[in-house]
Amino acid sequence: MDIEQKKAIIDDLDRFVRRKKFYNKVGRAWKRGYLLYGPPGTGKSNDSYDYTGDWGFITLKHPATFDTMAMDPELKKAIIDDLNRFVARKEYYKRVGKPWKRGYLLYGPPGTGKSSLIAAMANYLKFDIYHVELNSIRSDNELKQILVSTTSKSMIVIEDIDCNAETRDRGDFLDLYEPTIAKVLTLSGILNFTDGLWSSCGEQRIIVFTTNHKDRLAPALLRPGRMDMHIYMSYCTYDGFKTLASNYLGVTDHPLFGEIETLLKNTEVSPAEIGEELMRSDDADVALGGLVEFINRKKIEGNRMEGRENDDEHEVSGEGSGEE
Secondary structure, eight states: OOOOHHHHHHHHHHHHHHHHHHHHHHOOOSOOOOOOOOSSTSOOOOOOOOOOOOOOOOOOOOOTTTTTSOOHHHHHHHHHHHHHHHTTTTTHHHHHHOOSEEEEEESTTTSHHHHHHHHHHHHHHTEEEEEEGGGGOOOOHHHHHHHSSSSSSSSEEEEGGGGGGGGBOOTGGGGGSSSSOOOOOOOHHHHHHHHSSGGGGSSSSSEEEEOGGGGBBBBHHSSTSSEEEEEOOOOOOOOHHHHHHHHHHHOOOOHHHHHHHHHHHHHHOOHHHHHHHHHSSSSHHHHHHHHHHHHHHHHOOOOOHHHHHHHHHHHHTTTTTTOO
């Protein structure tokens, strides 16, 4: 392979394995992903790992906290206040005859911190996390057994819930193109999982759904009693950027902050993308300069895509308008 590319990979690996404390400080899991792409026979490994097994338990050591979350300060405070209110109201739930549980829907574009927020919530409350893969559940009864096996003071998480056809709004046009498949796991079973009789076995339970497409979900999933608080995870704001800059680089002000603030008002950039750019150097000047270049590239790409869409609209609206 190319010598410079080989050196870049080695440098990146060396940098990664030395940065345990850094990952803990910024609230990120100590991991890194690499995409190897190209024609067959160019040196990529074809090995794969597949795991299948029963429901089990693992120890989660995700370092995310509310302090490391790059999100709107008012929204962050609202979530913390809601969690505190929930855990303190045992007698209230008993008095009004409701199971002591609460549902949170986290929705928004990819890379906006939904999974990190789940970890931050669990770390804040010191709750266990149970992660449910709906697509691997074979029946309503199996889903019920999973619920029964969870402990009190736990968070039950279903990520990307819109990827399961049963949870989609039947008015969604996407369903028109899906073949009819006899499913044993039903929407009714999922609804009962969130607020049916079996959902009351245990106390201090939190159920979290995440989705990139809230509009695709069946309305029955979203009502209070199932998803009590809907939390929109937005693209990175200037406040979120300042949190990231402080966590990653240890800076609270810099000459480039003003330019970055202006760019973020007009460009959709996720906190994950900004975090990755800030990790490229420990030198604030270098890292922030690279971030400015990155956002400018995204802005140009966005303008190009918008221009193509406008051109397509003009072409469609102009069809058949000529005289014969």
